[in-house]
Amino acid sequence: MIRIIWMISALLLLGGCVKSKVNRSGYIVVLDAGHGGHDSGAYSGGKKEKDLVLQITKKVYKEFKSKGYKVYLTRGSDTFLKLGQRTRIADHKDAKVFISIHANAIANKRRFNIVEGVETYFLQKTRDARSQRIAARENDSVLQGTDQLSKDVIIDSVLNGPKIIQSHKLAIDVQRHMVKNLQSRYNGVKDGGVKPGPFYILVGASRPSILIEVGYLTNPKERQRLFTSDYQDEIAEGIVSGVNRYLDNRREEVGF
Numbered sequence: 001m002i003r004i005i006w007m008i009s010a011l012l013l014l015g016g017c018v019k020s021k022v023n024r025s026g027y028i029v030v031l032d033a034g035h036g037g038h039d040s041g042a043y044s045g046g047k048k049e050k051d052l053v054l055q056i057t058k059k060v061y062k063e064f065k066s067k068g069y070k071v072y073l074t075r076g077s078d079t080f081l082k083l084g085q086r087t088r089i090a091d092h093k094d095a096k097v098f099i100s101i102h103a104n105a106i107a108n109k110r111r112f113n114i115v116e117g118v119e120t121y122f123l124q125k126t127r128d129a130r131s132q133r134i135a136a137r138e139n140d141s142v143l144q145g146t147d148q149l150s151k152d153v154i155i156d157s158v159l160n161g162p163k164i165i166q167s168h169k170l171a172i173d174v175q176r177h178m179v180k181n182l183q184s185r186y187n188g189v190k191d192g193g194v195k196p197g198p199f200y201i202l203v204g205a206s207r208p209s210i211l212i213e214v215g216y217l218t219n220p221k222e223r224q225r226l227f228t229s230d231y232q233d234e235i236a237e238g239i240v241s242g243v244n245r246y247l248d249n250r251r252e253e254v255g256f
């Protein structure tokens with residue numbers, strides 16, 4: 001009997017060791033569900049962005065946890081946080097990556113059925129009018145109480161930093177895995193690609209940081225899918241696979 005107990009313990013121990021090799025235990029990720037509280041974000045078809053992104057962020061949280069990551073949320077309930085509060089959490093926790101999750105919207109009603117797709121942004125100034133429009137919408141609430149001088153200072157302080165290249169690489173890996181996952185189960189999921197954008201939420205976090213627009217609330221087909229648990233699972237698994245891929249590549253590059 002003792003021998004059997006010993007064997008079971010040894011197997012469990014071995015299993016734990018093998019698992020910990022695969023796991024990224026100790027790697028810290030900070031997830032930021034956009035908006036919250038009085039700030040609903042995009043609103044369309046009776047659905048609010050703040051609710052959708054909280055649901056998805058919680059799924060992403062669970063998925064990271066199951067892979068052995070340490071995960072922190074900027075918000076886990078329907079509350080509003082200022083820009084500084086969100087990014088301070090990322091810096092304080094010494095996170096490897098910072099991911100802000102949002103949903104998109106357009107103003108032109110005649111294009112509601114046409115414009116759709118998943119997009120991932122990293123911080124960089126851009127001349128692209130579309131990216132500027134999306135960033136302006138997302139920045140609007142996050143910048144409440146920040147004057148123009150402070151805005152310029154914070155954006156200039158990071159725009160030339162080395163984190164931009166790493167954020168770009170992270171965005172590519174996450175976007176690719178998310179889209180691959182979604183397209184394997186759903187028809188017609190549009191790959192909106194990786195884009196630069198002046199998103200202030202990405203400014204304060206001094207680590208690879210991306211902002212994901214999981215889809216368009218203004219597109220009826222996409223909105224319906226986005227609020228289903230299965231679709232959210234595919235997004236969550238895609239994000240985590242993408243971060244795994246990024247960190248594996250990065251470890252080979254610099255040995256961290």
Ligand SMILES: [Zn+2]
Nearest residue numbers: 034041102103
């Ligand atoms: Zn948003």
